[in-house]
Amino acid sequence: CGAGGSRRGGDVMPKQEKQVFRDTIQHHSKSFSFASSLIPGDARRHVEVLYTWCRRADDAIDLAPPEAQDDALAGLRAELDLIYEGGPSDDAMVVAMQDLVRRFQIPRTYPDELLEGMAMDARGVAYTEMDTLLLYCYRVAGTVGLMMSHVLGVREPEALQNAVHLGIAMQLTNICRDVREDWARGRLYIPHDLLEKHGGRALPAQLGAALSLQFQDALAKSVRDLLDLADVYYASADTGLRGLSWRAALAVRAARYIYAEIGAEVRKKNYDVFRGRAYVPKSRKYALGLKALGAAVLEVPFRTVNRFSRAPLSKALHFPGDVLILESDG
Template structure:
């Protein structure tokens, strides 16, 4: 039996998620993010299965808020918070992602503060919050991206503060890249994530830009600043990858390389994130997957935690690690290992065919 925590239910006799639920979670990541799906194929089977479940819940939560009818986003967030409470109580809602999450939080002792931070970020989206400074934007990234990175780190069996801090760096870096890539798409949807102080420095009126988003030299300079801030955090995150289990490092490094490459694609497009949306070509993505296997130095892992992500690291420190005693989650992972490996080989072959000229 694991050490107890007031936030996490005791393990159930049987897992909540069925094989069909796991298949649905896998399909969710494949449809929702080709970049993350490609990187996930490098994960060990047991870790990959949990990652799919986590992604499915995060993806479903994001979609529930994005697709809510006008004026109902806050209610959508409230429903998600209620579902999260049910998952932590061991009474998940009737949804594959909820059942998978209920298993994951027990098996990996994930403090409730982490997924709650994600829902807080979605609530900020629902309220149309704008961000005055880069620090404010990093606080948003901490919630919608670093929270997921911290949960993934726990799924991989690592709870050390330095490794978690570097995972949070990677999450914020990815979110800054997302924002740099989606400036035009967000503006056309009435959303603005660029720091208001930066806009003022460039003489860009936020509301006028939302009314008629257009590329400009001034906007390109803001995109450059976002990408530069992301690059600093990508570099800091690299040291944390070396603290992960050896079998997990290539997948996380692949995700880091592919996302950083989105920034290079934005630059190749002339820093115009309004007229189009940067994508990493399949062949380039395949090359980066190969590069991900090359070991890197872990120097710098003890760099200070970002102030905006410190609350996530502290939340993990407050929850005891799961006991090493085998439970149903270990047994299930062994039973599906061979089948999972066969499926992974098939997926990699399909990815190679898609990337071929």
């Protein structure tokens, strides 16, 4: 692959490496793969590089045995040092990320926070309060939205907050969809204070066990509340879509519709997350893609008058002040 600086003059990544990044998205996230296919040319490749690095980092932690997870995290932090320092590397992923962070000036704090979110999983953090869950959502998904904003470009820095909110909304949706799988793995992301509100105070101590009807009801009501919260963050994300280019907004809106539809499928099951994993059929994804296209067409008059240009993004956002929606805001 050559030294880290050997490709900095332009986009000359071999076709085989590009296909590896694209295949990673298609394998791990059908929804994200569908949405990213709407992004044109080089922008799509840049998105695929970023997604693949995030996926690789997550797998490095998630697939490592518990006793090796600290070493895996240390290795990822060392890899980030190499990425941001721009040193020589024979790793195609590192070389691609070196180009990406330099080209789009992605603040180091974002991938650092992403790794901290993965460390929360490795440590088995107990989500006793909603604020802890929102911190987790910011770290593992909101930061990805921020990095994607640097890659895709936004009209004004204020749109960064909307990007964070979309990431948080999507992660809340994922958590609600995956309760059954996480439960079997001994993980519970639903905040304990929310469970207690619905009579499920003893639920965390039951992890992995069969649930009584009482606890199933508490879990269902908690999932309902989390999906309602996700809707608040989706609504904020919607207000920032005009801050993207037309094609980028089309792709992001399609992803937003598809992820929100996962939440709608959970609702159709009356929030009973143990009845099977909610998913969006391919035919429905195409329909939601058309819905996103319709919304994009309605924006044409605005975009004709207000031509898109990238704003400089010099200030990094930080949790919680730049990120959370306060109750008074909603």
